[in-house]
Amino acid sequence: MSVIDWGIVVVYLAWMVADGMKRSKATHEMEGYFLANRSLPWWAVGLSVMATQLSAITLVGTTGQGYSTGLRFVQFYFGLPIAMIILSVTVVPFFTRARVYTAYEYLEQRFDVRVRTATSLLFLIGRAFALGVTLAAPAVVISTILGWGIPSTVLLMAVPMVLYTSFGGVQAVAWTDVKQMFVIVGALFAAIVVLLVGITRDVNMSQALHLAGATGRLQAIDTRFDLRETYTLWSGLLGGLFLSLSYFGCDQSQVQRYLTAKSIDEGRHSLLMSAFVKIPLQFFILLTGVLVFVFYVFQTPPMLFNRVHDAQIAAGPSAAAYASLQREFDEVIAARKAAGAVGDRAGFAAADGKLREIRARAVDVVKEATGDAQYTDVNYVFPTFITTHMPVGLVGLMIAAMFAAAMSTAAGELSALSSATVIDFYRRHFVKNEADAHYLRVSKMATAGWGLFACVVSLYAANQGSLIEVVNRYGSFFYGSILGVFILAILTKRANGVGAFWGLVAGMAVVLTVAFTTPIAFLWHNLIGAVVVVVVGLAVSATARSARHVSAS
């Protein structure tokens, strides 16, 4: 990176930290710290919600998926708009009127303290691991670019973020998110312009899209009903609906956002902003990955985008096999380029299929040589393009956007973890009648503690497959079951605390069994978890009611 790029990164980071710290002036009470005194306008809440989702994971993981498999990942978001409508009608007015700090606080009002504690605990476990992944994604990117170790990169990112989140609370999170949203979209737009300029030197846009289409990368919709396929129209509409309902309706990191809105309507408008914008936005991010693919048809790509293992492999027993793969790769790349230049779709698709196979074999060589069974190349595609093909200044902007987006997203999750820890555990179970200032102090300490935990998790998560899938897989272990409890709470009158608790236990058990013993794709885990909780919850509630009637009579 040039001095100019470094300057942009440093100035941007300093601005984010200063802006976040400035918000600490309005956080002298718990309601200001965790809920911004319920005063934020809908557009700020909406942009904050979207910025949380549009994290560094989105930039790195989704563009990588666009490059390797095309647009099909967009189906994952098909359930989101429907979920936003359902949540606007149900939980937004419920939570706002209940004037709660956390979503789980409401469950004690409706059921009992055991259900509240269990769901809040599941949230803490799931979200804390997801937070680790949120930090790991940009750490992978930045450590590759700078040649630093992942631990030092994580620290560089986490320390300022924990600092301003601890002092500024949710206000700092929301307002830095708003700025992040504009910066990330601006940086993405810049990347698309650079890609289009690069691609149209060799082919026009129509030809470029035909090349992408020949390899199936523009095939966004898969109408097959196959439970083993991760991304289909049906898994997106049904599984994605339940995942979105769980995430936006029951996850404190999202609920906390619309609890900061001025009114019920402002909360609804903030969610509907995502309903309108999310799918088109994800489409453009995936399309960026597809354009990177077309760009590398005419610019020779590396066999593997992550080059950090090259020296190790060259010095080891796999050196000859790897060099042979590289020669084969170079030949097929030339054949693909020639086919692409003359519009030979069949030849192009055949060469691309061969390249996939060679890359897969190269990945196997790396796994064997390094002993890293989780090695994946997909997360290095976009960062490699940025650092090798974007002009000076824009590289700094892209890196700054990734860096700060990750911090901003992680900051929101940290704030939510802190609120659940203090409100649902510390104040509810341990120290019940202290002054507001005491809980505020503990909240800041809890924020710092979760920040430390997330750093440790991120070191592990950095070595897992496609990062965006890792986040969603972690979430899917818990989300569906938690959603089932909220369905019992809000949509039924027959459920009671005993039923909700045992329904939750059953839901978790079934989801974990399905996840580890069947090939069913993870998006369906949300639906399965929610259904099991509702069915078992209603059955146990009915049994408990009958038992009470019998003993009463």
Next chain:
Amino acid sequence: MSGQEPRESGDTPMTGRYVLVLVVEAIVIALLWILGRVYA
């Protein structure tokens, strides 16, 4: 009570907006399907 009143007055039905969300989503899915077919 003064804190409660604006909340209740800020609670209006948004049926038209919900229908619009569904219509926009249907159009987007249709366009994505067409994109795949055109360049397949």
